[in-house]
Amino acid sequence: MKVCADTSFIMKLLVSEPGSVTAAGLYRHLNRPRLPFTQIHQMEVESALAQKAFIARNNGAKKDVVRREKAAGIAKLETWIQKSLLIETEIRWLECFDQTLKFLPLQSEKLGCRTLDLIHISIAICYQAELFVTCDERQAKAAKAEGLKTRLIDIS
Numbered sequence: 001m002k003v004c005a006d007t008s009f010i011m012k013l014l015v016s017e018p019g020s021v022t023a024a025g026l027y028r029h030l031n032r033p034r035l036p037f038t039q040i041h042q043m044e045v046e047s048a049l050a051q052k053a054f055i056a057r058n059n060g061a062k063k064d065v066v067r068r069e070k071a072a073g074i075a076k077l078e079t080w081i082q083k084s085l086l087i088e089t090e091i092r093w094l095e096c097f098d099q100t101l102k103f104l105p106l107q108s109e110k111l112g113c114r115t116l117d118l119i120h121i122s123i124a125i126c127y128q129a130e131l132f133v134t135c136d137e138r139q140a141k142a143a144k145a146e147g148l149k150t151r152l153i154d155i156s
Helices: 007-014 020-029 039-058 063-082 093-111 115-127 137-145
Strands: 003-005 035-037 086-088 131-134 150-152
Touching (some): 003 007, 003 115, 007 020, 007 039, 007 131, 039 063, 039 115, 063 086, 093 115, 115 131
Parallel strands (some): 003 131, 035 086, 131 150
8 A cells, every 4th residue: 555644644653752652553554654755754854853852952951862862863764764664755846836736725724734734745646645644633634635545643
């Protein structure tokens, strides 16, 4: 089965945070599919890891602890790429962005989706995913509206 995940799901597989146990369980249940990993995913994962470090530092965490946790997330990401659990995937970005522009106005106004959320949906469509996995309720609703079979991970 071709499964596509947004960055929120991938992050839950890489670092311990609310919803990680549920995400890992679904990933195992789906027989550990190889997930497409685009430049958008790469940028968002690196940004999310840096943001986690920023928040931890601002909440009083020690610099060496923050560095270790960030390094562990990056190391796990690199391992997943080396083991082909995350597959570096080229996307025809013009096609993807054109796809996004078709439903962006409606889904943004109706559900409050952000552009990157909708780009992830377009990536799944362009990848011809049979299942789209996310931890974002609005994104899940938009993906379903665009015809994608979708699984939402509850992080509450």
